[in-house]
Amino acid sequence: MSQFGSSSDESDHEEHSRKKSFGSTSSVEYVDMPNFSNRCRSFLIRLVISMIVIGACTGAIVWSIEENETGSDVTPHDASINFTVFINQYTGKDGTFTVTYRKANGEENTGPGEHKIHSSFWYQSHTNEVLVHKLNENMTIYAMSTHSFWYKNDGISSPSCTYDPRMNYYAYINNLGMTSLTREHSEIESTKHHTRVYIYQGNPNEVAIIGTRQRAFLVTTYADSVNGVLLGWDTYFASDMNSDTVYEMSYWYDNMIASEPSSHLMVPPKECVPSDQAKV
Incomplete structure (x- = not known):
């Protein structure tokens, strides 16, 4: 146990x-x-x-x-023949507007003198016949099929806008001398801002530009050799014997895109309202 x-x-x-x-x-x-x-x-x-x-x-x-929204449907154009500005295109980044003044009489060289450079942009919907163009340092036009707005903003006074029933999309482009373009050069120029372009001549007799009443004698336009967009143009003016006359106005857009711009870029500012009281 x-x-x-x-x-x-x-x-x-x-x-x-x-x-x-x-x-x-x-x-x-x-x-x-x-x-x-x-x-x-x-x-x-x-x-x-x-x-x-x-x-x-x-x-x-x-x-x-x-x-x-901003136009991913890029449509290239052949600018080697029959170049036209009547297409959808817009600047992805601002370009430049350069105005060159003629030297005063009595100076050794009465050719080009002082020049000023300002930012510029170009938004064009040919489909809707609308063009928004900043044409100088403080003026932008909203040119539409039946009328236009001139929007002024100099950064000093309050912005203002003028309704213009006599100006429209086609009339404004015609005033730039670029309705009818002819090609005088058979070669591609490779020295215009280091870009290969086709060179076309506009009609100087049609030029009517805000900022000068001088007579234009030459309009030279530049088309991108790759996608056929408008890269810029130069307008030359005859002397009227004044010391501060304009010698040349030039626009250049490095980043022009062959596509329709976003619709929000084409809307005029709130100051722009069609009104009989605001007509030119």
Whole structure:
């Protein structure tokens, strides 16, 4: 009997030892802080990556929408023959307007003298017969199919806008001398602002430009040899014997795009409202 009792006590003692050991091990695994920190770090990394991916996708969608709105349907034109400005085109970035004055009489050289450079842009929807052109430092025309707005903003006085029922889309382009263009050069000029262009001559007899009443004697236009857009033009004026007469007016647009501009670019400012009281 004593042998059986002794064996039972030993068994109970071993079982108690195993439970104690198991319980001790379980408590250590339960509070394993390093594993918890790793899990948190992994979660944060995955969260950041997910946010970057979502942001990139959102940006791509927004870019795609804006591209569609601003004319992603680029339509190149062949300007090697029958170049015309009556197409959809717009400046992706502002170009330049340069006015050069003739030197005063009595100076050694009465040719080109002082010149001034200003920013300019050209937004043209031939589809809708609308042209928005910043023609000098403070005047922009919104030329439409039946009328125009002359918007003046010199940065000093309050902006103003004049409704002009006698000027329209076709009339304004005609006043620039670019309705009928002829090609006098058979070669491609590669030196005009380091760009390969086709050179066409406009009609100086049609020129009527705000800022000078001088008679134009030459209009030279430049067409992009790749996509056929209007890159710029030079207008030369005869002297009228005044000391401050204009010698040349030049427009140049490095970033003209062969596509219809976004509709929001064609909307006149709030100051421009058709009104009988505001007519020229």
